[in-house]
Each structure stands twice: as structure tokens, then as C-alpha cells.
Amino acid sequence: MHTIDQLLKSRLIHRGRDLAPPGTLQPSGFTPLDQLLGGGFPRVGVCRIRSTPGIGELRLLLPCLLSETAKLSVFISPPGSAYPDFWQARGVAAEQLLSIETQSVPQKLWTARECLQSGCCNAVILWQEAIRLSDVKRLQLAAAKGQSCLWIMQAQPTTLSLPLTLSLRLQARAKGLEVSITKRKGGWPAGPVCIGWQQLWPDLALSSAIPNNSRPLQPHHLQSI
């Protein structure tokens, strides 16, 4: 008992009955996901998306980035630079998007903190694999100060438990994306739910005619074309 009291005091154990209600939410833009999340993505906080790069993780956040056009969206060390033709065709103006390229982890975290607490950023998206618990706590404080939301993009699964507002796992499916909630503040893990891309991104969804595991194409196949 003594040790449990100590753990409670140092805030390492959270009681189920003390669950804080989720903060303000904003619609994600996808009805099945909104139903699963009880209203949408959090407006303030630190969230994580675990996915293979390129399966549609930014397209999932696109309606959320478009919700407040007066504010900045910041990409911190993305795997490539933002392609203007794509973003402008979707209504994200050039001056609304800020891409920052730095490899040093302290600088990435500093940039994320400054952007979050400045209050002029709608969403900050950070590509960073390993992140420490103390850093996440600092980022949570910065997000609360500036009323903004941080999305951490990770490809590798981790065992470390982090104080995140929301954690999602994405998996590619033939017709779209399968989203499952692995962790949620004020809620329980849920899912998976499937988001179809046929309507929004017809070029980026496989029609049912083509099987998902079609024969892989090697360079020599194409030479005959």
C-alpha cells in the first residue's frame, strides 16, 4: 500500500474514476472516425500517428489542417519537402504552410515547443521516432499555452508509454485506410474503422478489380512496354 500511495503522489498511476473528460474536439472530416472518437480529433494536445510513411497519414489530417486557414501549419523535418502543387490544389495556401528542416533532435523539439506556444499555429506535425517522456510533458504544456495541437509521426512501434492525448495506428488497406485508436485521454482504445479513399482520392485507391497483392513489378517488366 505504501508504494501505491507513493506512486499516486508522484502521478505515475491514474485512477479510472479520475478520468478527465476529453477537451474540445474538432471534426476530423471523416464520419466513421468522428463516431469512433466521440466528436473528432482533440483541438489541444499531443497526438501520435504510427504508420508506414506514404499510406495517407497526411491526407487523414488534411481536413483538420484546412479548418483554420488564418493560422500556420508547421512541418518539422518531414521525409520530403511539401510539394506546392499538391497542397495548393487542396486549398492550403503557400504562406499557411511552414516546413522546417533540421536533423538535430533538441532543435526539432525546441522548434515544436516554440511553434506550439506561439498561438499562431493550427497544427504542428513532427517526424521524430524516439521521444522521451519529459519532452512529451513539455510539449503538452506548450500546446496548452498556445491552444494548438502537435502530431508526432512515427513509423516504428515503441514500448514506452507516453502521456499522449491521442494515439492512432494506421494500416493501409486496398480501398483506403484502417484507423485504430491505441490510446486516448478520457477514453478507451477502440477501432479499427475503415476510411475509404474512393470518393476523395480515386487515384490512390485500388478498385476491387485489381487484387491488393498483385504481382510485384520489377524494372525488367517495364522494358517490354
Next chain:
Amino acid sequence: MLWLYLHFPALQLNSLAPTEQPRALVCERSHTLVQLNGPARAAGLTPAMGLAMASSLCRQLEVIPYNAELNTRRLHEMARQLYAASAEIMLFEPDGLLFKAESMLRYYGGFTRYWSTLERLLNAEQVEVIPATGLRPANARLMARAGQACLDTAPEPLEQQWQWIALQHSELPAKTLSQLHQLGLFRFAELLQLPMSELANRLDRDSISYLRTLTGQKASPVHYFAPPAYFEHYRELPWELSTSLLLREYVQRSLTSLEQFLKARAQVTDAFSLTLHQHQLAPKVVRIEAGRGECRARVWQRLLDVKFESVHLDTPASGFTLRADPGYCDSPEHRDLFDQASGPCNRAELIALLRAKLGAEALGYVPLADDHRPECVAFPQPGTGTVTADTALALRPSLLLKTPRLYRDPLSIVTGPERITTGWWDQNSVIRDYYIARNRQGAWLWVFLAQGDKLSSPAWYLHGYFS
């Protein structure tokens, strides 16, 4: 006409950090004392005393070389500060300022209030000063240089007082002075007993013309001071500082002056450059840009702190110059009164802060180019205009790699090919067939097939993600 002259006996000395030790500035050519602080004067030292005598009188005397240029620079700064309170100022380099008090009396409603305003500004600068009033510029200057502080405004005593000043304090040449001393004349009152025509036979032309300006028979030329349109501050550090962090508090004072300078003109400026003077090395220039018009010292200080984290001095700095870019009129930003969510800083401030810390290149902007080749397009710098997206093109990836990467894993092609070709106009021609492909993990990739030559076989290159 009432004039006020301020004599600054120790301008360079006062700009150094105060000390309890006796300290003196010494002229390097003549080895005589020029400026003394309080403890040095208490030890019995006087200006113009030889260095040998001074050091025998006071063993702990700290000696610093006198620099006339520094003194003059400081005088100009004083004029700039006092210009806020008085319109017509004349500079007497290297250590005096003359004010046309008459023209300010009506504005201030009396000399007492005029002087108290000037005194407040002088106290803020922490300089020793000897003020003297006079009916003519030359008289006020004579009184102040003789050390006779005087703040009278009535004409009669003013006309009397200057005549009792000893001749040696005047600007008469040494030869004339010794001539007059040999005649038994020591004060102006005695000298002016003699008729001017008689004196003209004995004294040279310059001395006569000086006497005529003192008595008001001849007007002295007047050139009024006009403050410069830009802000520039030079500060000598009390000792050499090796880290930029220690420099902070000294720069802070200059930034506060910059804020006052700009606020007085209702102006803002975009940037300033801070030049750190190092011994035997070229000075290091640190440029701080706010990204938009700014005048607040607090904001500049924040940017400077962030910048200083990456500035390393090769040798200790002995001084710095802060020079601001030309100021311009501020047009207030439109802020939403009811927008409670807006945080402590705005977009331009954030971008300026990131630029100061990470460098401009980390923000990943290249100049705007309207081109169909993926290597040649990128986001323009914020505020430089907008590119119109070419929606007629096929789907483009959301993230584009800077350089295409060789891709060896199996792929299945979904859409394509789309040929992107030529560029003969800038010797950067490309011929590429792009495909939208999907890999085994389900990632959507933008790939092209590079045709192999004799040495290499054809290979897939990854150029972007449809993230």
C-alpha cells in the same frame, strides 16, 4: 538672449563602469592627466598634472588612455539624448554643448522647469556636468569651462559674473596670456578697462576677435545640431568579454535606447546589425531580423538571446556597435479584439525567432519558380506572393524528396506513365516517366524509371510520397 552651456569634464571616464578606486584618463602624447574620477581628485590629483607626479601622489591610480574620438562620439550621443528636450543645440567638440535657452523658455514656462527637464535627462546618463548661463555663447562657455556653475537668468549679474573669471580659463593663446600676465592683468574686468583700440595694437587678431565676441560686439557663428536619421551606438566594454552571454546586459541598454529612439519618431525598423569588435581579428557582424517592423527592446532581446546561442567569439570582444536599419512609419496591425485564442506572439515574430535560431536555410524555402519539373518548384517565402497551382496536371505527391532515391523493393504500378520532359532553356533537361506505385506495405509512392546505360541497368527511383 539667454544661452546655456554644458561642460562635460569627464565624458569618456563617465561612460566606464563606476569604481571606488582612483582612476584617471591620460593623454598618451603629453603623459598628462585629462579626466579624473572622484577618488582620484580626493587623492590630490588635478587635471594637466604629469603622470610621474600623479603616480607618486597616488600609488593605486588606475590609468586608462584618453581617446578624443570616443569622447566626441559620446558627446554626439549626449546631444541626441538632450535633443528630446531642447530644440537648438550646438556642439563644441570634444566636451561641450551649447543650448539656445531663450527659444525654449516660452515652451517650458520659465528657466527652472527647462533646466529640471534637462537635468533629469542628464542624471539618467550619469555624467558629470558643469552648467553655466550667459547672455552670449562665448560667455556661457567661458564660465562653464572655468568650473563656475551658474544658473542665473537676470541680465545684470550675468553681465558682471563672467568678467571675474581668470584669463587663464579663456581661449586666448598661451603667448597672449603670458603677455597679459606680464602686464599685471589677470581677469577680464581688468582687461576690459583698457580701450579696445589700444589693445588691438598690442594683441593679435584672433585674441581681439575673441574679446569682441565676449563683449557682444561681434556675433559668434552658430551651427545647430541635427540628429542623424538612423540609430548607431558604439560601446566600449569595461573589460574584454569572451562569451556572448556576458555581453547581453551591455547590449540590452543599447536596445532600450533604440526603442526610445524609434518611439520618439513613431517608427519601427526591420533589422539591426551588431558588430562585435575583436582584438587583432576582423569584427564579427551579427544580424538580427524581426521579419517585420519592430521597435520593442523586449522582442529584440529575445531574438538576440536565441542568436547568441550559436555565435562564438574567437577572441574576447572589446566593444560593440549597434546599427539599426532605416526606420519607417508603423501601420498598426489589425488584431481581432475578441480572438482570445491568439497567443503571445504572431506569425512574423515566430518566423523571425525560428530564423534566428535555426538559420534562414533551415526554413527550407527556395525562390519562387513556376516550372513543371518537380526539382524546380518549392514553396515561396511567406509574404512574397502566391503561386497558382496547376490543377490540370495529374496528381502530385504531398511530400517530394529533394533528390530522387534509388528504390529496390518490389512495387506494383497503379497509374502511369506521365512523361515530364525537357528543360533545354536552362541546360537542365529531364526526360522521365513518372508512375504512381504502391509497395508491399501499402504506401503510395511517386516513382520513375531511369533508363540504364552501358554501365548500369534500369532502376526505379523514388521521388515522392502520397502521404
